[in-house]
Amino acid sequence: MGRVKYAVICSSNQNRSMEAHALLSKKGFDVCSYGSGNNVKLPGPTPDQPNVYEFNTPYNDIYAELASKDNAFYTGNGILSMLDRNRKIKTAPERFADAKPLFDVIITCEERVFDQVLEVLEARDSRTFRPVHIINIDIKDNHEEATVGAALIFKMCQAFDQADDLEVKIEEVLDEFQRKHARTLLHSIAFY
């Protein structure tokens, strides 16, 4: 089969999916990243005052706004450096429901996102009958876990790329991955 097309999806397309996106593109994978939520949420001064943005608001704009709001605070909690990393990868966070490309493998970062992605795919009509695997690996939404998670996702993608026939080997790959890394994965399938 040709080159595997990957999508990495988290809730806001900021931390976990972008961390993995960064690593995978660096390693030369064909990868896109998305958010599954209704809008982009970033931590605010208190837990009940998050910064909320529409999807497709450029990372650059968010960066500028937060830097002007409280530069020290957002530097301290790593949000600004994250946004800085993100704007070097792509323009803006994207919503999965609006995604046009077709993927072979979609990796989600938490069960809720997995459910949302399945729902989006199921609501679409099956027109091409092209299968897509959806795999969930739980990653906590913080910088450290995102780094660990991205490394795991990279390992998984590496294993996929090494499989001569993804459709046949996928269960084997996932099974081995779970045993090796003591992670529980969810796996489902949908058709475009």
Next chain:
Amino acid sequence: MSFQQVAGLLGNASQEANAETRVELLRQVQDLILHKNLTLLENFIEEVLNYIHDPQAVVKKFVLEFIEAASKTLPSILPRLIDHVHFAFFSCQIGILRRLIQTMPNLYRAAFYLTCSAVLVSPEVERAWTRVNALKSSILSLVYDKNEGVQMLVLKFAEMVVHVLSHHTRESERRNQTVNYQPPPLPSINVPMPAIDDEVCLDFVPPHHPLLRLEALREEGQRLFNLLVSITQSQTVSSTNLTVVVLSLSVVARQRPMFMPHVIATLLPLATREGLPKAFATAMVASVHKLLRNQLFNLLKHPASTEYHVDIADALYTLGAKRIEYEAYLRKQSGSSSGKRPLPPSMAPLSMYSDAAAATHAAKRARFDPTWPSQLSSLFGAFNAENLQQFPLRLVIDLVFQTMQTLPDSLAELEAPTPFAAAPFAAATTAAASAGLPSLGAESVKAEPTAVLDPVLIRQPALKPRRVAPFALKPSDPTPEQVQGLTKAIFARTLAIEASAASGGAASLRSSLLARLLSQPGNLASLLQLISPSDPTSAEAQEVLPLEQQLIDAMVEYIVENVRARMELAFGWLCHEYLGGGGPLAARLRGRLPVPLPRRYTRCLMALLHALREKLDVRDRLFTRIVIEAPAFTPEVLDLVLEYCTDSERSMLGLSTLHDLVLYRPPLRKVCLQKLLEFSRSDQLDLRRASIQHLVKLYASSTFAPVVEAFALESVAGLVKLEPRAVAMATDQDDGADTAQAPREISEEDVMTCTALLFALCAKSHSLLLEFAKIYAETSAQVKRPVLRQIEPLFKQIGMASPVVLQLLQSIPKGADTLVHRLLHVLADTAPPSRAIVAAVKEKYNTQELDAKFLIPILGGLDKTEILAVLPSLVALPPALSKDALGRLVASRHYTETGLLVLGSKVISPSDVMLALHLVDPQRDNVTLPAIVQATNFLFTFGNIYTQEVLASVLQQLVDMRPIPLLTMRTMLKAYDLCPGLLSFMVTLLLRLVVFKIWEDKHPRQLWDGFVLCCERLKPLSFQALVSLPPAQLETALTDKPSLREPLTQQVQSLPPQQKIRISTPVLAVLGLAPTQAPPAAHAPTPGVLIASSEVADASSEPSDPPPTSPQPMAMAT
């Protein structure tokens, strides 16, 4: 321009060496000829299709993609495409085969669509249809292909074919909720096929089609559906492909509801681990179950699944869904479906008449607009009979009814020139009537149209008194009886339509209707009050209305009639009652205040439970389900549950309900757990056992373990502190007089009552035994004895391997040693003692914390020297214990037969034991001689072990010992008693003893006495030993046993001379015989007679006895 463009692109493509770029160019061609300018297709299609022979797989795949797109865009072109597709099937590249299968759903749909649409089937179309079908069969035959990727696509294709080969129905789920389903327009060859969500299905097949047979196609669809079902039961399917099938079945069920029952029946078994292939890893099971859960929720949404809600809910619970989740889902569904579900047929035409959708929308908005009246009047200006038809009917109807409300009661008031009131109304009613509205209002308006319409008539005073019929549209004032009658009638009707409601998808609507009808006592009461306000029923209204009670009774009776099927109805009803009929709902939910439960709720719940009590089997768990799942729990219900517990028939059910309440109803946890605990001390055996079983289950949870444990320990502690009387708890509450009497014995039963729970827990958590030992140490002997008897099964459960045994050994509470002894004893009966235990006991024994009896159970773990070392202590134990110990040492064969103990014969032989016993020194080892004697006696009872050979070897060794053990002669006698065959062997031993000069040994007296006794017993053979004694000793012997003298003398006399010569003269002299005297032969008795007489003479003599005194006179006589 485009033509050249396409030609140029194709030219470039043919020159292009790179396959990827070639595909890119061809893709541009595709875009131009399929999407931009369809007329070019004809010119270039062959050119593009020829690329199927391109050597590169990626190009071939592109051609398949092109074919798929072309057939979708223009089905009529399919006959020209199909040959190229067929070619791909035989490609040996798996990627191309997969791409082909992926193409198949669209190709098949296109072929089906094309064939349906051809009124006269041309040979090309027929050929295309045949070829596509052949290809379809070939591909479906790959459904069990080993390549899972291929199998996956085949399965998806099969799902597609099922969709095409079945009928669309009213209940088919549609992704875009458009207007009602209408039959498809006749397919036309030259228009693009409808997009995939616009159904292509059997409905397209025109009647009497020359090629397509509806029945055959439907059967084929059913077959393929069965194929999908069979995959779910396969043990070899991969989890990915099982996922695909589950998704497919779910979609099929929702789009083709006729398959719903079968799909549900197929999916539900998958909810358990056993329902899935054994080879699935845990994570795969989790993934499939998650998917299943989501899909079951999707199915719940569908109206065709209504009658399976109970089963689906059960499966969902198995999959870990919470009841709340399920109910929330149902609620959401019933909320949304009222908006989305197609209108019932009678309502449907309304919207279809309105051509101005915008106007309808405006009208709808207007209906809910509070500023309606003012808007209304401004609308009137626009009304007249001509333009009325242009308004949406719904708006007109609303207008008519609104106007009627503002009309005066009598015609006289209409005399005032109010044209805006009369004119539109008249116009509207006419319009309504002409639109065929079947309403009562319209009919009665029509009855007197002129009266209203003609302004001239209105002004005529002669007509003034005429009543205007349409204004009576307000409900007439019914009497309370009528209201009651109507309510009952509605209720009865709604009950009666169960089957039709279920089949029509209105089951949930019906159940909520019934619930509301029943659970709105407030409304009913206020309605009745409204009707007859004179009734001073303010206080009485709180009480049950007779009607209400009747309705409740009827409902209960109805539910109980078929309780399983009507469970959902029951819960729906109870929920409504719980929420107070919807009134205080908002308050209760918003404020989350502890609003008191409606009294009616309790009454309804209890009525239902009581009715079920009569109806259900005494073990039917449905009772539990209702109690657990009822919206709220009341003290009355708890009373009922407790009543069940104590009812011997229903106690199992009652207790398991109590158990479930503890688990699932946290607010009740404490009280229910306490009740359960109390039952565990009941004097009713069954009740106690069953409640203990439940408690043990609860004990596994860390939430309940401390409480249960504390209670168990406390009740055991009761054994120490309480007077015997108080031991038996609640049972004596009734007969208070009894307590005044003298305390009775603590019975076995009392002890069991107090310890049963702890013992049961102890089997799960062995460390409790340590706690128990502490308590046990303090109890009286009266309690200890029954405890020791009852604890045996527990010890067996705990087993040798449990670390608690060692822990207990290492710190035995003072006073609990009997418990430990019992423990060791029981364990040793089941398995050989472990090294650690043996070591621990030895250590304790050596430090003198434990006495020798503790060694008995672990004897099997000691080696020979150790056994020999402890033997004296064992012998010194009380007789029962020492016998037990010796039994274990020598009678090991008994244990080996059961394969449990291998002892004795391996480590120490029975003869060694016997010898060791003889070597026990009463002084040195602090053992009394009788104890040793008893021990040897005991050994002799094992006749099968101490056989003649064993005894011979023992005796031989004893005789060879120096000094000769004290009991040797006694043992010899005993051995002779057991084995008379030893006689001659013994005589040789006696001779040896003579040689060893036994009279000079360490214990001269005892041994000598024994020797003489032996000689007497073994006579006449023993005489040769006697005659070999030195004369002095012979003299002593004969003096000690005078009865020997005469037989001996006779024997010697009767000896033949050549033998007699060997007897020394001094000996003969002792016997009083002259050396030369010939023996009188006639006197010689046969040896047999001698022996027999000796046995009779002295059968019971004990070796330790003092020498008999009776022979003295006889000696004098001789």
